[in-house]
Amino acid sequence: MTRHWIAVASADHVRRGLKGGFMQVCHGKIAPLKRIEAGDHVAYYSPTGILGSKDGLQSFTAIGTVKTGDPYNFDMGNGFVPSRRDVDWDEAHTASIRPLLDKLEFTAGRPNWGAQLRFGLLQISAGDFALIEAAMTNKTAP
Numbered sequence: 001m002t003r004h005w006i007a008v009a010s011a012d013h014v015r016r017g018l019k020g021g022f023m024q025v026c027h028g029k030i031a032p033l034k035r036i037e038a039g040d041h042v043a044y045y046s047p048t049g050i051l052g053s054k055d056g057l058q059s060f061t062a063i064g065t066v067k068t069g070d071p072y073n074f075d076m077g078n079g080f081v082p083s084r085r086d087v088d089w090d091e092a093h094t095a096s097i098r099p100l101l102d103k104l105e106f107t108a109g110r111p112n113w114g115a116q117l118r119f120g121l122l123q124i125s126a127g128d129f130a131l132i133e134a135a136m137t138n139k140t141a142p
Contacts, residue, residue, distance in 0.1 A: 012049060043087050106124055
């Protein structure tokens with residue numbers, strides 16, 4: 001059964017994954033990536049444009065489908081060897097979360113909606129994913 005996820009990273013980090021066809025979560029930890037399976041859908045939420053900034057981007061910045069294969073380690077140099085999963089990224093544009101806050105199940109009626117995203121990976125409903133996808137691709141949500 002296909003599951004739907006929100007991964008969290010700054011937009012500059014998401015762009016690296018888009019370019020390389022991969023995703024990383026939680027500062028490269030493997031355990032969260034093991035929860036995701038081939039065929040699952042993932043959307044990246046970026047609270048900021050640049051890691052450590054306070055620019056308030058608060059937008060979805062990538063969306064795609066996880067490819068077949070297990071998580072793997074990748075040596076980025078200087079002793080940093082994060083875990084990754086390969087993703088087939090869709091053509092999409094950045095979409096602010098603000099217009100969706102009252103529509104998404106995981107945020108509606110929650111003044112502290114961002115708290116659940118601090119863990120870096122959140123499973124969401126198919127309906128929520130469809131709303132995010134529609135916002136990012138200008139398709140109509142079912």
